Amino acid sequence: MCISWLIMKGKVYIVGAGPGDIGLITVKGLKYLKKAEVVVYDFHLNAQVLNYINHNAEFIYAGKRGGHHTMTQDEINRTIVEKAKEGKVICRLKGGDPFVFGRGGEEAEALANEGIEFEIVPGVSSSVAAPAYAGIPLTHRLYSSSLTVVPGYEDTTKEESSINWDALAKGAGTIVFLMAVKNISHVCLKLIENGKSPETPVAVIRWGTRSDQKTIVSSLKDIARLAEEKDIKPPAVMVVGEVVKLREKLKWYENKPLFGRRVLVTREHSEGFEELEGLGAEVIEFSTIKIVPPANWSDLDAAIDKIESYNWLIFTSANGVKFFFKRFFKKDRDIRDLKGIKICSIGEKTASFIK
Numbered sequence: 001m002c003i004s005w006l007i008m009k010g011k012v013y014i015v016g017a018g019p020g021d022i023g024l025i026t027v028k029g030l031k032y033l034k035k036a037e038v039v040v041y042d043f044h045l046n047a048q049v050l051n052y053i054n055h056n057a058e059f060i061y062a063g064k065r066g067g068h069h070t071m072t073q074d075e076i077n078r079t080i081v082e083k084a085k086e087g088k089v090i091c092r093l094k095g096g097d098p099f100v101f102g103r104g105g106e107e108a109e110a111l112a113n114e115g116i117e118f119e120i121v122p123g124v125s126s127s128v129a130a131p132a133y134a135g136i137p138l139t140h141r142l143y144s145s146s147l148t149v150v151p152g153y154e155d156t157t158k159e160e161s162s163i164n165w166d167a168l169a170k171g172a173g174t175i176v177f178l179m180a181v182k183n184i185s186h187v188c189l190k191l192i193e194n195g196k197s198p199e200t201p202v203a204v205i206r207w208g209t210r211s212d213q214k215t216i217v218s219s220l221k222d223i224a225r226l227a228e229e230k231d232i233k234p235p236a237v238m239v240v241g242e243v244v245k246l247r248e249k250l251k252w253y254e255n256k257p258l259f260g261r262r263v264l265v266t267r268e269h270s271e272g273f274e275e276l277e278g279l280g281a282e283v284i285e286f287s288t289i290k291i292v293p294p295a296n297w298s299d300l301d302a303a304i305d306k307i308e309s310y311n312w313l314i315f316t317s318a319n320g321v322k323f324f325f326k327r328f329f330k331k332d333r334d335i336r337d338l339k340g341i342k343i344c345s346i347g348e349k350t351a352s353f354i355k
Helices: 027-035 047-052 073-085 104-113 126-133 165-170 181-193 223-229 242-250 271-278 298-305 318-330 348-354
Strands: 011-016 038-041 058-061 089-094 117-121 147-151 174-178 201-206 214-219 236-240 262-265 282-285 312-315 342-345
Touching: 011 027, 011 073, 011 104, 027 047, 027 089, 027 117, 038 073, 047 282, 073 089, 073 104, 089 104, 104 117, 126 174, 126 201, 126 236, 165 181, 181 201, 181 223, 181 236, 201 223, 201 242, 214 223, 214 242, 236 242, 262 271, 271 282, 298 318, 312 318, 312 348, 318 348, 342 348
Parallel strands: 011 089, 011 117, 038 058, 038 089, 147 174, 262 282, 312 342
Antiparallel strands: 174 236, 201 214, 201 236
């Protein structure tokens, strides 16, 4: 007898979650996040994104913070490979964009080496999003026509740097350094030593796109001192170039009336969330109740069966409207069966649901 074994292999979605603002994760990223059976996620994420995950999914934290690693990169690679070999759908959720200093390429290689199917879902990189939320365009016809993104965490004790400081310093375009806070004095010194003007405008944006975003602006020669005075900690994005001059005119996010405020809402998502977010607040959804169908429909069914005998239908909530009409139509009733019955609602939202 011949037995054929089918080896089940799952699929991995390497998803960029964006820089912090929950609204900046892509539609495709959310779709794959919701269908995942296993979610391997990083530190630099807005915790609100976890609300979109299937609560039956397995959560695996793989965050790296300040040099302290929950898992090494090799361990992360092994984890997603092993979970995929179990036949599961995995979302590898990474801050920013997985292919922009996110080591997503290494994870994709590990999967490719094992013949495991994967997809890359690009994310909005903090290198462009943080400056945008600080009112700094990275290119501008009058100031800069090129952009260079550089890692700022290189070991300063290395004999030979992998960064071409001479080219960076002599270039006329904008330079964005990622993860440069700890090395900010070294970065500024290398640029000045290689010919960059000490008066070049510089901005440092901490937690860009979030409600606790903090931006400081100074010159290349003074920004390191100011960053220390203002207690700027990672994660932060550093922008070097003449485009920084536009910040005072273009800063839009920090000028919102509720910027810097966090609002805890103890109800399900509604239109009011968008209004608060539009005013600059970070809305944290924390539902304290859960609306569920009744365990027994008998009372409502009895009322629907003799609906013609009622003079009034009174609804006290939008949920009441939703559940009543869902059951009403399920029992093969028609809206014409409500002819002659007066309908009352408590509140505008309830009324809008009826309409």
